[in-house]
């Protein structure tokens with residue numbers, strides 16, 4: 001048995017109850033085979049694959065808080081500090097009832113490679129809680145965030161570990177957590193990113209993941225002699241990533257005809273009205289039925305198991321921007337039958353392994369989330385730089401740096417795939433390029 005298969009077996013045994021983590025590790029290690037074969041002795045003797053698949057540490061803690069009725073509620077909090085070979089741990093905090101250790105580990109593992117691809121000095125980590133922010137009052141959100149940070153603040157810091165947003169964690173939650181960190185630790189430092197603009201946040205961070213997704217998609221199209229002009233795009237999700245992906249796609253001349261949330265989806269053949277979508281989702285925190293009620297051209301469909309949802313709509317480009325494993329093999333077959341040319345992941349691991357393979361075997365250009373959604377964390381690293389130098393850059397400066405980073409990521413992953421004879425396999429390219437930098441740093445820093 002080869003080194004990759006030995007480690008895959010070991011990781012499967014140790015983490016049998018963590019399917020999402022195993023899925024992420026399987027995808028990465030399978031695509032690293034040519035690199036591992038070329039360096040087997042070095043990597044094996046240094047146990048590189050065993051070390052890179054085991055987090056530096058896992059923190060799991062109780063989060064007690066009081067609801068509006070005076071009842072004490074208890075949630076479980078997590079922070080997985082996965083790898084800090086190239087910089088302080090960096091990655092978001094997910095607040096969603098589905099959160100468990102396996103999901104946070106998959107996200108933390110992916111973050112190691114994604115952050116490496118940004119070319120900026122950030123290691124990988126992730127955290128969150130099974131707390132459900134939906135339907136909670138602002139006071140309840142504050143109570144939860146303060147309790148969560150009361151424990152987490154012992155383990156993080158501007159040069160140690162810098163959390164940020166993810167599903168369910170936006171500017172409101174980051175504000176409450178920042179306030180609590182400051183109150184307990186007594187230091188005003190860039191310990192979180194995605195902060196409000198009046199207290200250390202960066203312009204363009206809100207837009208960064210969605211805009212970055214479109215910058216890399218634009219470069220992909222350009223390098224294949226095409227453009228986004230006039231293309232029809234299907235987007236899933238209606239949160240931070242989806243909204244700003246839709247906005248930038250429209251600015252670049254494409255028409256986005258779908259979006260979705262966890263209960264239903266919209267088909268709007270005239271193109272999504274992004275300002276209306278922002279009003280419904282960002283301001284009112286309402287359901288998409290409100291979008292449909294306010295827009296004549298929009299059709300609302302309830303989510304039904306076994307149906308393709310937004311992926312049933314004919315499109316040139318698909319941008320999954322909601323959550324993991326939201327696009328499966330049957331959805332991929334439908335998209336291919338409808339003539340999709342490119343799929344770029346705004347969410348983390350939204351496409352199942354089988355669906356990814358189907359796209360790749362059917363000539364669809366496919367860029368995985370580690371590369372395609374790296375613009376968010378890259379701009380978080382730019383926020384860290386601004387905090388360190390106590391300066392704020394203009395929107396245009398940050399946006400220009402973001403675009404440059406995304407274009408470079410495209411060329412790095414394209415080159416890495418070509419170096420190993422896998423031209424056009426951007427999943428392999430992203431994993432290889434991300435891995436090489438981290439491994440070189442690990443080897444240089446000795447056994448730890």
Ligand SMILES: NC(=O)c1ccc[n+]([C@@H]2O[C@H](COP(=O)([O-])OP(=O)(O)OC[C@H]3O[C@@H](n4cnc5c(N)ncnc54)[C@H](OP(=O)(O)O)[C@@H]3O)[C@@H](O)[C@H]2O)c1
Pocket residue numbers: 165166167168169209237238239240241242260261262263321322323324326346347348373374376377
């Ligand atoms: N924010 C960032 O900077 C960033 C950066 C890189 C990657 N990502 C990834 O991008 C994805 C979206 O994050 P976000 O920041 O946009 O979160 P968000 O603002 O909380 O939005 C998430 C969206 O996805 C929908 N959704 C969640 N679970 C779903 C499900 N099971 N089926 C259908 N829709 C579902 C949500 O609908 P409901 O409102 O009904 O829950 C919401 O519309 C995640 O995978 C995240 O890890 C985020």
Ligand SMILES: N[C@@H](CCC(=O)O)C(=O)O
Pocket residue numbers: 090091092093162163164165166193348373374376377378380
């Ligand atoms: N949660 C986001 C952003 C992380 C950050 O900005 O640190 C991601 O998956 O990359």
